[in-house]
Amino acid sequence: MVLLAILLIGCSDYLDVTPESVWESDSFYSTPQEAEIALAGIYGVIASDEGYGRDLMILEAGTDEYYYNRRFNEDWGVSLFRNTPSDNESFNFWTNQYQAINLANLFVESINPSSYQNIEDYNALIAEARFLRALCYFNLTNFWNAIPLRLNSSKDQSDNNKPAANLADVYQAITDDFTFASENLRHPSDAKYIPGRAHKLAAHGLLARVYLKMSGYPLKENHYADVVSHCDVVINDGYHLLTLGDGTNGYRNTFLNLIGGVYNTREVLFEISFQNLRDQGLIGVDGRYGALNGLNFGSANTFGDPNGFAQAGVYPTLSGLYDQATDLRYQWNIPSYRRTGTGDITDIGNELQVLFFCPAKYRRWEPLNYADIEIPGTNEQYIVLENSASELNRNFTSVNFPVLRYSDILLMYAEAANEINGGPTALAIQYLNEVRFRAGLDDISIEKPTVATNKQLFFDELVDERSRELCFEGVRRHDLIRWELLDDKLIEIKNIVEGHPNFSTANADHQAILRGPLNFDISKHLSLPYPLIEVSINQELDQKLEWR
Numbered sequence: 001m002v003l004l005a006i007l008l009i010g011c012s013d014y015l016d017v018t019p020e021s022v023w024e025s026d027s028f029y030s031t032p033q034e035a036e037i038a039l040a041g042i043y044g045v046i047a048s049d050e051g052y053g054r055d056l057m058i059l060e061a062g063t064d065e066y067y068y069n070r071r072f073n074e075d076w077g078v079s080l081f082r083n084t085p086s087d088n089e090s091f092n093f094w095t096n097q098y099q100a101i102n103l104a105n106l107f108v109e110s111i112n113p114s115s116y117q118n119i120e121d122y123n124a125l126i127a128e129a130r131f132l133r134a135l136c137y138f139n140l141t142n143f144w145n146a147i148p149l150r151l152n153s154s155k156d157q158s159d160n161n162k163p164a165a166n167l168a169d170v171y172q173a174i175t176d177d178f179t180f181a182s183e184n185l186r187h188p189s190d191a192k193y194i195p196g197r198a199h200k201l202a203a204h205g206l207l208a209r210v211y212l213k214m215s216g217y218p219l220k221e222n223h224y225a226d227v228v229s230h231c232d233v234v235i236n237d238g239y240h241l242l243t244l245g246d247g248t249n250g251y252r253n254t255f256l257n258l259i260g261g262v263y264n265t266r267e268v269l270f271e272i273s274f275q276n277l278r279d280q281g282l283i284g285v286d287g288r289y290g291a292l293n294g295l296n297f298g299s300a301n302t303f304g305d306p307n308g309f310a311q312a313g314v315y316p317t318l319s320g321l322y323d324q325a326t327d328l329r330y331q332w333n334i335p336s337y338r339r340t341g342t343g344d345i346t347d348i349g350n351e352l353q354v355l356f357f358c359p360a361k362y363r364r365w366e367p368l369n370y371a372d373i374e375i376p377g378t379n380e381q382y383i384v385l386e387n388s389a390s391e392l393n394r395n396f397t398s399v400n401f402p403v404l405r406y407s408d409i410l411l412m413y414a415e416a417a418n419e420i421n422g423g424p425t426a427l428a429i430q431y432l433n434e435v436r437f438r439a440g441l442d443d444i445s446i447e448k449p450t451v452a453t454n455k456q457l458f459f460d461e462l463v464d465e466r467s468r469e470l471c472f473e474g475v476r477r478h479d480l481i482r483w484e485l486l487d488d489k490l491i492e493i494k495n496i497v498e499g500h501p502n503f504s505t506a507n508a509d510h511q512a513i514l515r516g517p518l519n520f521d522i523s524k525h526l527s528l529p530y531p532l533i534e535v536s537i538n539q540e541l542d543q544k545l546e547w548r
Contacts, residue, residue: 029110035125042103042132043197043273049286050096052272052401055089056474057293059143059528061312062516063476064489065467066293069313069354071512076311078528081519085547090143091531097136098150104133106153120184127184131198131206134177135403138210141170142478145218145527148541149173163540164530168221171214178207182233188265189239195263196273196400201240204233205269205404208412215419216482217526227416231409234269235431240406242438243267250438252332255361258400259290260387267406275388275398289399290362290386293472296355297365298339306364306384307394313513314359316351316500317493318471321464328440329468335360337367343379345372352502354509361472362399364392407435407469415462423455432462435469481526490517 029035047053061068062079077083078090107129116122140147148162149170182203186193193199208230211223234240243250243257243264257264261275274287291308314334322330336348338356345367348356367373368381388398410431417428424432429452433443444461445452451461466479480486494517497503503510529547 029107029112030115032115032121032125035107035111035115038103038107039125039128042100042107042129044285045096045100045103046132046136047272047274047285047287048096049288050092051100052403053274053286054288054292055093055096056139057288057312058089059093060474060477063480063486064315064317064493065471065476066312066314066318066359067513067516069311069358069512071354071509074515080515081521081525082515083528085529085532085535085543087528087531090528091533093143094140094531094534097140100136101133101150102154104129104136105151108133109153123184124186127181127203128198130177131181131185131203134174134181135206137170137174137177138206138213141167141174142213143528144530146170148538157537160538161540162538163542167219171210171219174210175207178203178210182207182230187239188269195265196271198270201234201237202270202404204230205409208234208409208416209404212412212416213478213482215416217484224416224419227412228420231413231416234406234409235413239266240269240409241266242406242410242434244438249328249332251329254405255332256385258402259362259364259385261398261400262387268402269404269406269409271403272401275400286395287397287399287401288395289401290364290397291395293359293362294397295335295358295360295363295365296338298341298343303391303393305394306382306386306392308364308397309394310355310358312359313354314351314357315493315497315513317489317496318467319351320496321468323441326440327468328438333359333361333471335363335366337373339365339380339382344377345380345382346376347373350502352497352500352507352510352513354513359472362397362401364397364399402473405470405473407438408466408475410435411462411466411469415459418455418458418462424452424458428458432465435465439468486526487520487522490520493517 029038045051049055058076059078061076062081068076068079074080074082076089077087083090108126111122111125113119113122137147146164146167147170149165150162151173152159154160181198182200185198185200185203188199188201208227211226211230214221215223215227243254243266245253254264254267258268258271274285274289293312294308294310296310297305297307319330319334324330336357337345338348339345351357364386365382365384368383372380384392386392386398414424414428414432417425429444436442436444441447448461451457463483463485467476470476477486480489494514497510497513505511524546527544530541530543535541535543
């Protein structure tokens with residue numbers, strides 16, 4: 001059967017052989033070099049438009065962080081809670097993740113151990129494939145809950161016929177894979193480790209994230225001790241740490257690295273490497289960070305301009321979480337400026353200007369002189385932050401996406417310790433403070449003394465802190481669902497938007513902001529429907545009752 005229908009190129013990190021567009025499984029994996037090519041192919045699938053490149057970003061919208069801001073159509077249906085089983089983005093993402101899973105299955109089945117003199121090298125490759133398989137299954141169950149579990153490669157159409165597995169069995173498969181990865185992948189300090197790829201501490205970190213999800217809705221099994229255990233491994237190892245910036249804004253520097261293609265393996269445990277994959281020519285790898293969810297640039301959209309569609313708008317619920325005068329993360333995540341068609345870099349000034357009040361975490365540009373924001377002008381100078389070997393493109397970017405950062409490890413530990421001990425422990429407070437101090441904030445025990453002594457108040461603070469720190473990083477929807485807070489936060493959005501001093505019932509843009517909160521139905525929107533094509537082809541998968 002055909003192994004890869006994706007085109008692989010001469011990326012020096014993966015291969016030195018002449019690439020082929022199609023490889024047959026019976027003639028592949030005969031050498032370590034060919035195994036590296038196949039592994040690169042799995043990364044390429046995950047990084048494509050239908051995966052992390054675009055559709056994951058679209059599926060994650062619609063929480064209290066950001067929304068689809070085009071009132072004249074209803075694209076991004078999941079974010080508007082107007083999706084159906086025929087929704088394109090969810091079908092694309094479902095297919096993409098299962099495609100990567102099938103390639104990982106085939107890799108595990110086919111790689112030849114006799115080709116390796118060192119069994120550790122063989123196990124490391126198997127572990128990397130299983131890490132990627134676990135990541136895809138975790139993504140799928142986050143959105144769909146119970147899903148078909150396919151742990152063997154598909155040989156023909158009959159292999160597609162799988163019912164939705166028991167949710168506990170899905171999580172068992174995920175934790176088994178990540179555990180194997182944590183035991184057999186290389187340490188990020190290992191001389192053989194390639195930045196941007198999976199490593200053992202990333203596996204421990206994602207195990208913590210999986211166990212935290214398992215502890216909440218819908219499974220509701222208490223795995224907080226496992227969360228602490230795996231966070232402890234990462235923290236006590238000492239390799240990972242927060243980027244402090246030597247007196248500058250370390251938070252900003254973390255994202256400048258992701259935007260500029262610099263691997264910061266100390267803070268970022270795992271990232272999707274659009275920079276490396278695109279610049280090396282891997283076909284079909286389409287990063288959209290900074291374009292679909294970036295700052296409006298205001299040009300003729302010509303090649304070479306750091307432009308974007310700016311299709312994501314920031315809810316005032318998110319901007320309201322920050323101490324806007326002191327929190328360095330607010331200044332980076334939501335700077336509220338844009339460049340007009342004449343080149344004037346100007347302040348937006350209104351949180352309900354839906355086409356301009358956009359996320360900026362993955363910005364492709366910034367003013368050369370921030371004073372220009374307050375001074376009218378034309379063709380004001382700016383700096384391009386993106387560092388791509390190819391000419392800048394309006395549609396695609398080379399901005400890398402952080403799947404897991406060290407600050408999340410600290411916050412996950414704090415949340416789990418609070419649950420285990422019936423209130424925040426000294427380490428939970430310390431780890432929260434580490435994240436706060438980097439943002440320029442005071443000790444939580446000084447600023448909010450009651451929070452530091454009360455389980456519920458500490459949890460509430462973490463709910464807000466995770467959004468302040470991790471907004472637009474693909475975790476908020478799943479956080480709110482596991483906490484059973486998504487409906488509450490959508491109600492909060494409606495109240496805050498309608499109570500905003502700039503809100504007008506006659507303004508169609510303002511009404512469009514409320515589409516998601518008004519459409520949400522808790523009886524069906526805590527998980528996605530199975531794609532229509534999937535239930536049509538898979539003879540053993542029935543559509544969920546609430547979506548029939």
